[in-house]
Amino acid sequence: MTDRLHIVGGGMAGSEAAWQAANAGVPVTIHEMRPTVGTFAHRTGSLAEMVCSNSFRSDDDEQNAVGLLHWEMRAAGGLIMEMADAHRLPAGGALAVDRDPFAEAVTARLRAHPLIEIVDEEVTALPASGHWIIATGPLTGSALAQSIADEAGQESLAFFDAIAPIVHADTIDMGQAWRQSRYDKGDTEDERTAYINCPMDRETYEAFIDALLAAEKTEFKPGETAGYFDGCLPIEVMAERGRETLRFGPMKPVGLTNPHDPQTKAYAVVQLRRDNALGTLYNIVGFQTKMKYGAQKSVFAMIPGLQDASFARLGGIHRNTFINSPTLLDAEMRLRSKPHIRFAGQITGVEGYVESAAMGLLAGRMAAAEMRGESLPPAPGTTAMGALVRHITGGADAKTFQPMNVNFGLFPPVDARGGRRNRATRYKLYTDRAKADWTAWLGLREAAE
Known part of the structure; x- marks a missing residue:
């Protein structure tokens, strides 16, 4: 042949x-x-x-x-x-x-x-x-x-696809955050602690949503009218659908217990997942975004544990054709x-x-x-x-x-x-x-x- x-x-x-x-x-x-x-x-x-x-x-x-x-x-x-x-x-x-x-x-x-x-x-x-x-x-x-x-x-046909930011692990404040997979899933201790969790009380969550909605976003070019794929929605688009949407989506607090304050149930939780074998990089789960870079840094700094975080990659959005x-x-x-x-x-x-x-x-x-x-x-x-x-x-x-x-x-x-x-x-x-x-x-x- x-x-x-x-x-x-x-x-x-x-x-x-x-x-x-x-x-x-x-x-x-x-x-x-x-x-x-x-x-x-x-x-x-x-x-x-x-x-x-x-x-x-x-x-x-x-x-x-x-x-x-x-x-x-x-x-x-x-x-x-x-x-x-x-x-x-x-x-x-x-x-x-x-x-x-x-x-x-x-x-x-x-x-x-x-x-x-x-x-x-x-x-x-x-x-x-x-x-x-x-x-x-x-x-x-x-x-x-x-x-x-x-x-x-x-x-x-076309839609817009977004990517989530990646954080340097050593810049996460573990005095506020903790390691735990949801419902302690995983066969080993390493798997059960593969996620880093950043808790929010109600006041912090409401302020975060306000900042998210007000943040400067990437504007599409004239004529770009495609929608989003529901499995990869930017967080600000989810927030626009209702103030509680994120709390019942990527920021849901269920299945997690904060060891720093085990008696207090978080109102919302931001999760980060290990992104490399060294454990030096973590991506923010479900936090695809179309915010401009400067806005991302200020809005994400409102997350307890990420106030001094350094980003290996910020989020972004691009056109996705099919x-x-x-x-x-x-x-x-x-x-x-x-x-x-x-x-x-x-x-x-x-x-x-x-x-x-x-x-x-x-x-x-x-x-x-x-x-x-x-x-x-x-x-x-x-x-x-x-x-x-x-x-x-x-x-x-x-x-x-x-x-x-x-x-x-x-x-x-x-x-x-x-x-x-x-x-x-x-x-x-x-x-x-x-x-x-x-x-x-x-x-x-x-x-x-």
Whole structure:
């Protein structure tokens, strides 16, 4: 076989797609514009760089849909999950990752693969022929984005995505803050103390909300009318929806006890999660923001324990584009008008690191099978992987299509056998069924080889 699979974009989806295709015996070229062409959010030239949170979210594969997706990717020999496990940080029941070593390890593995080459160049237009996967993510270059929009015959949908600030740990006042994961989750003491908590009484919380609402914000350019993805709302947008919204969201005080004053229940709590293995950096959980830098420093200084904090990175906001996949893609993630091109990752309208990598995993396997002249059966819709790809390629309403995290609402219903109102029972039925069906699907794939 002389054909090569060309992948545009070396993020989570592109990296995973390359790994899967190369392991199926298909030569791969990854076209990555960084570091030659930078972006607002990226800091390095590493592949699979994490630009927002360092969390892959819940790792519970029996009660959580994203944890099930973790399980499915591990079962499929996913590179992203292998490297995430190798560089995981204590985070209670979540899978948090030491972001720089993780990205460096993914890059090293891909560079070492004999069937993978990495080319530092920007692809500015949809290719006319060959075998291609477009996995350029939320920060697709403007020229390529325009080429995609021209081919689609309509403007790409878009929303705004925000990133949270990161704090130097040694500047947090531990005389006011304390270490504890919510409800003491975690199997080890290190995991149970992976979060730093900053408490607020009611007066402090109300003053904080006032300052948040009054702070100077980044203004959008004329004509930018896109909305926000609900899973990554700026904190000031949440505050505008009601003064108590943050207290019942990222600042909820439940499951936490302040050892400095155990008899007093905090009115609200700001949590920070470890961001690197050294424990020198912590990101403020759920504190995506569009406040200007000066405003961030003054508003965040109102948080008890962060009054003298030093920031390794302040928050920010950027435009995030995605295509209307239910209209434009077929069931194998191919562009209907140019079926030699597949799309994968966040540009397809999935949201989250894991979901993006999962779509890369499927796109890589689909492309490899096609290039080898094989028939790959669709991933079962009863699995997390299958439910997600079916949603973006036809399950969602094209008129209201918005980015989506994996969730059990995308799965075919299960027969709870008397436990329909018991969520734990129902979710376990979902995950048991998915694991059996995913294992069988992987077996079919291996038999075809």
